[in-house]
Amino acid sequence: MKPYDYLIVGSGLFGAVFAHEAHEAGKRCLVIEKRHHIGGNIYCEEINGINVHKYGAHIFHTDNKKVWQYVNQLVEFNRYTNSPIANYKGKLYNLPFNMNTFYQLWNVRTPAEAKAKIQEQCKEYEHITNPQNLEEQALKLCGKDIYQRLIKGYTEKQWGRSATELPAFIIKRIPFRFIFDNNYFNDSYQGIPIGGYNRLIDALLENIEVRTGIDYTEHRKELDSLAEKVLYTGCIDEYFDYACGHLEYRSLRFDHKLLADVEDFQGNAVVNYTDRDTPYTRIIEHKHFEFGKQPSTVITYEYPDNFEQGKEPYYPVNNENNTQIFNRYQELAQQQKTMLFGGRLAQYTYADMDDTVAAALALWEKEITVTNN
Template sequence: MAQYDYLVVGAGLFGAIFAHEANKRGKKVLVIDKRDHLAGNIYTKEVEGINVHVYGAHIFHTSNEEVWNYVNQFAKFNRYTNSPIAYYKGQVYNMPFNMNTFSKLWPEVRTPAEAKAKIEAERAKVAVENPKNLEEQALSLGGKEIYEIFVKGYTQKQWGRPCTELPAFIIKRLPFRFTYDNNYFNDDYQGIPIGGYTQIVEKMLDGIEVRLNTDFLENREEYENIADKIVYTGMIDQYYDYKLGTLEYRSLRFETEVLDEENFQGNAVVNYEEYEIPYTRIIEHKHFEFGTQPKTVITREYPATWHKGDEPYYAMNDDKNNALYAQYKKLADDEGKVIFGGRLGLYKYFDMDDTVAAALHCVKKELD
């Protein structure tokens, strides 16, 4: 007889929510994670009194009231508003594209009507009727200047391919706003948990057995038989030993340093648009919680080609990879014992609110 009702593989947000809800319903749950800490990629740790987002900036935002109320059980959120800055060849611009951006880009533009007319004129010069790649799509949406400054270099760094080799659907639209509003998100709710994200997962997993530094795949035989059911949040292709082929991902590399100054860049997130600058952004962590510490901590974020064994961050959801994932999903759908979840198990790009919603949906389907 199995020792547990559920084995949850991965102590990130999806796994923690499922484990928490199963435990609440009287199920016996074991959570394992190959890392030495809880909370997966939302893990934060304190450095110089600052909560550092170890795996890149995580800003919680959602229009789903159920999701917002759910996470607020576990932490108090501040009023942080994401307003990134874009740096290009010595100039800084507000993101997302709004009247502040347009008036900086084109000093003669002052009103929304002038901005709309200017963008239409720029688009008309280069518009392609049926864009076949990301470059043609971006040019058709915003014209050459916006493409060259804000899209081309950053996107090529992020995906490791020229924009002419990337599918057009990656940029379905460019979010133009004709107001002087630097709030990046349109969502109803937005903020950062005061005290960092790790505490949220710690509270979710309170009273549940957790084993860190434990790799399911290295101890597969033992863990496959330890529970009646498995919730697996790792890579779905790796679970099946890549037998249908290897899905593609993008990876990231982080360089974090403590600086002996109070304020390095004046903003939590500064994007570096030029291809020649190898990192895509610099994060200054203290600004997420309006910190006034005497020192500061910054992280440079470098996109990287993913190879087996590297940490996968983004699914490469092009037609080829989605077709391969569909084959793996067929295998998964036939599994009686294993539930796949999270961005790696479902091979999708998830924001945190998407992860919470997907986990709660899984809970309802499986436990209710």
């Protein structure tokens, strides 16, 4: 008999939830992590009493009551509501696009006035019957003011290319709200773990053996021999040594700054910079996630970045070529008898945290059903 039932590669949210469920079912688990801390991209570092989201802003939101109850049985969540601000060349606009935004853009005060203005702007582009790129699609959906001030620059920075070079399907629709409501998410449940996300990961991995600073790819044969089955949450193309080609990603770069003599830098957790000339896409002020009253503050400049080996892959580039490559890797993955694949990197997808929790729970349910049979 091998020392462990499951080796879990990666201590992010997916791996931690799976490990928790397996441990609760009496399975022997070993979690390994390449970084020198657990938690993956939801890891927080405490600086001057502020929980700093080291890998970008993470706000837990969901309509899935089962998932909300699941995480709340582990840690208590606060009532944080995501209400980002857009800064376009010094002018501020509320997000998502709602009556506050329309008032700031056009000085309109009623839903009827706002709808009429949008229709007027869209009419200029009604000749575009089959949008060939993101720019044409956006102009057809929202007109020039919203597109040029709040979509174009931010999107071009995010993807590292002109909007005319991006596929139209990236913007399928533009959600307008004809009410004065700055709550970015429509979900029923929303918040941040009180004390930061480390408390959630710590609760999930309580009493489970975890080893950090271990690169699975460098010690795969030795590590695989320790467990009956392996859950792999890393990049699927890396696991198969890029046999079907490299999948494309976008990366991010974070510049964290402690402002020791500043109590409040921007008055909001997230401010997006939507003009093309500002090199970063947003500034995050972390204390606002937990309504902090500390005398100092920590801000993070978030920069889009090209992905290359050694950088963190954040966003998949979902186009036809990458989809075909991923499908070939999926076929290979299904042939692995003792391997499980899960999480955003192994599934080559962008996943919100609630979807990640739900997917990990579903994989465990499937696994325990197979095991019991």
